[in-house]
Amino acid sequence: MTALPRVLLGLIAAALCFMPLGALLQQGGAALQADGLNTIFAGSQVDVLLANSIFLALLTTLFAALLAVPAAAALGLYRFRSRALLQGLCILPLLIPPHIHTIAWTRVLGDKGWMALWLREQGWNINIRAPLAGMDGEGVLAHIYWGPAWVMACAFFPLMALPAMAALQRLDRDAMDAARISLGWRGALRRVALPAAAPQLLTGAVAVFALSIVTYPVVSLLDTPVLVQKVYFVFSQVDQGSGTLLALPLVLLSILMLVVLLRLERHLPPLVAQRIALPQPSRAAACVALTVLALSAGLPLFALLREAGPLALDGGTDNYQSVFARTGAAFTDSLLLVGTAVSIIGIGALLAGRMLAQQRRPLLDALAAVAFSLPPVAVGVAFLLQFAAADAGEGLMVALAAGALAGALSAGSLRLALMCALCTSAACGLLQWALQAGLARSMLEGGAALPVLGWLALYMPLCVRLMRQAFAATDADSVAAARVAGLSLKDRFIAAEWPAVAGTFAAVLLLAWVLCFTELSAVLLLLRPGWQFLQIRIFNMVHYQSAGEVAALCVLTVLLTVLPLTLVWSLRRRRRA
Amino acid sequence: MPRMLVLALFLAGLGLAQDRKVVVYVSLDEEHARTILEAFERSSGIKVQPLFDTEDNKTVGMVGRIIAEKASPVADVYWNNECAQTLRLKSQGLLQAYISPNAASIPDHYKDAEGYWTGFAARARVLVWNKTMLSEAELPQRLSDFADPKFRGKVAMAKPLTGTTLTHAGVLYARNGAAPTENLLKEFIANGVRFERGNGQVARIVSEGVVACGLTDTDDVSVKQREGLPVGMKFLDQGAGDAGTLVIPNSVMILKGAPHLAEAKVLVDALLSMETEAQLARGASAQIPLHPGVAGPEGVPTEFSSMKVDFAAAAREIDNHKLDLERMFGGATPTPTGAASSSDSTILYMAIAALALALGFLWLGFKRRSNAA
Incomplete structure (x- = not known):
């Protein structure tokens, strides 16, 4: 592959990732000059909100660890009936969008949740919205919001559990047996199993922390006073300068976490393909795994199903039918928007991953980190700003310049650096012309492009990274053999590379589907007139629609999220059979 | 590949071009307003592209968006669920005057004398x-x-x-x-x-x-x-x-530079009609009609003493005291003074120290284990 297409590709990716950052920094700088920090931060209690955010993220990570460690140990170290099914189900909490988790837990532990009422009868005053000290409490406990932390832990703990489970499955069984004989069950777990999975647990913990500090829907629905909620409120008034300054601590914290994450990742042992002998049979492990899954996914889903009521099989109208009649267009629009985004992400990741397979890692890692660490709300506002005015091209130019600089620095060659500079000037000119010629209006009025662009900026780098890793791991000898045999590029790809990357490609598509379909924070600001999105309908309906209909819509949404995974899983089973 | 990407984005962006359409921003609850707009779409043949507010940033978000888009307006009509923010838009010169014939019987104190906005269906x-x-x-x-x-x-x-x-x-x-x-x-x-x-x-x-x-x-x-x-x-x-x-009426207005002015006027006429008020009164939103002779909503008294209000003054006061309200209610907890207590700030430092310590210990433990390996 020649250098020019690679540079162009890098520039497009860089523009997508850096555009939000460029636009925001530009606006933030302007606000700083215009108003000064004092005006923006006066009386906003930003320090307290930031403290609450950090506490919340720490508590979420702690809760997630409490769920992930037993689940990983039970499913990674022991053998029991339906273990494979439970391992598969471990991903279910991640597939339920955080706001649906929240709605479900409100029905359980909210002001009038059935479990909260029962606990109140036993003398325990539990309210998912209140901090540890209660609504009127004071002191440190008044800043510890266990409810949103628990909800986010339920949603994100698989990020810790799944990699740890994989590490434990690769554990040397003889060493584990020896440790169990000499140290006992607990000693073996503490001295051998947990240290073996520690890097994965730590990596997962950092990811959970970084996600929970920028997740908006949970804290919005539970009215938790944290910084991201304030940032959204300010951004939603399109007060981008103040919003940017308020968001900066969050962005910096997330970037710090992701830098730690990337550093940790380098130390992770490589994945080993072979399986080690069957682990010990244990019924207690099955109970532990079942309990964790029941707590994190079973209970919320049960609460939603209970609230939604039964299906009317006698021909009457149930909540599912009535809410579907009301939101049918939202289903169509959501599928269209997410389908477009997933298609572009899939094709883009496949092509870019192949091109970048042999490239050095730092640039792509940095891009993935920057994109993922930005609060989605900030990405939403940045795109909105970018296309709100016909002459808005400065942020894009900043972004392209930053991308070109990053590309030049990463490539480390004068020729490539010059090429980057040339391409940047040409691309800036072209985009400026396109914006002024009406692209901005088309994108704003047409509708689909803006949310799709937002999702691309947020998730494309991660997907490209996954595909790049898959291409980098393909057997170089078989690719070389195909080249020597004189196969064309297409045939070479089909014969030598596709079989090795097909699994990852399917995973990338599914990941993109789940991420885009369950995303709410960015799309809340990016959705254009005339379009509907299911998650937004749920988010709005929860405030004034009947609880049964909202629950029914949540159930339908979860089913729709899980559907592609179920299809791929059943196809895979059929193929294996 | 980049060409394909650009093409796909263009197609996605341009795909829904409509001949007769009107873009409306709506701050009334989505479930209540959607029915009215769908009925208008059916009866007029004009495609309505609505964008609804969320409960979290009711009205102020939409007003902020309209202000941000003033150089290149996207919306034609704004259906606000109140009128103080409407006056903010008027004071910034973002509205276009239009006196609807259907607003003739609405009392004068619920509409702008110059026709920049008209109130209807109150709460x-x-x-x-x-x-x-x-x-x-x-x-x-x-x-x-x-x-x-x-x-x-x-x-x-x-x-x-x-x-x-x-x-x-x-x-x-x-x-x-x-x-x-x-x-x-x-x-x-x-x-x-x-x-x-x-x-x-x-x-x-x-x-x-x-x-x-x-x-x-x-x-x-x-x-x-x-x-x-x-x-x-x-x-x-x-x-x-x-x-x-x-009593706060909804207000409807045409935005300055509306891209679909003719359609916007048709929509405003429809929203200000007696039929729409009757529909809003009958529906779940139970709005109180301002047109004389339209039946009020069931269960809502129509005879009561209402406050005499100068909405323009209220809009000015909102601008004057926005920061005060933000100080009292925009923080972690509503506070009479708006200032965070010193214990709250201590908590921040404790949290950051705890975080740094926890990360440090985890990192050290991990390094030790890696070195041992």
């Missing part, structure tokens, strides 16, 4: 109360009763940062002056009034029995009553010498 700021928790005799009679110690911890209202509650605060500032209004709000905070994100939540928690009563809009109470929940509606400040109940 009243009322008390919602849970019938299983309070009897009618025990209810607060006026808004200031929320500061009465006998209602401590029993009352809820929305934070006066968005929507009709912000308008209400602006009206109080305009009528009573800054110091009395701020004192009243501080007394509310001191008396344990529970401040929610929006009026919908207030009605919800009252209907669930979390608090006994709350200040909200008539439509929110009506929705809960239609669900069969045990809630009642009471108009406050109805005694002799009282100010009366605040």
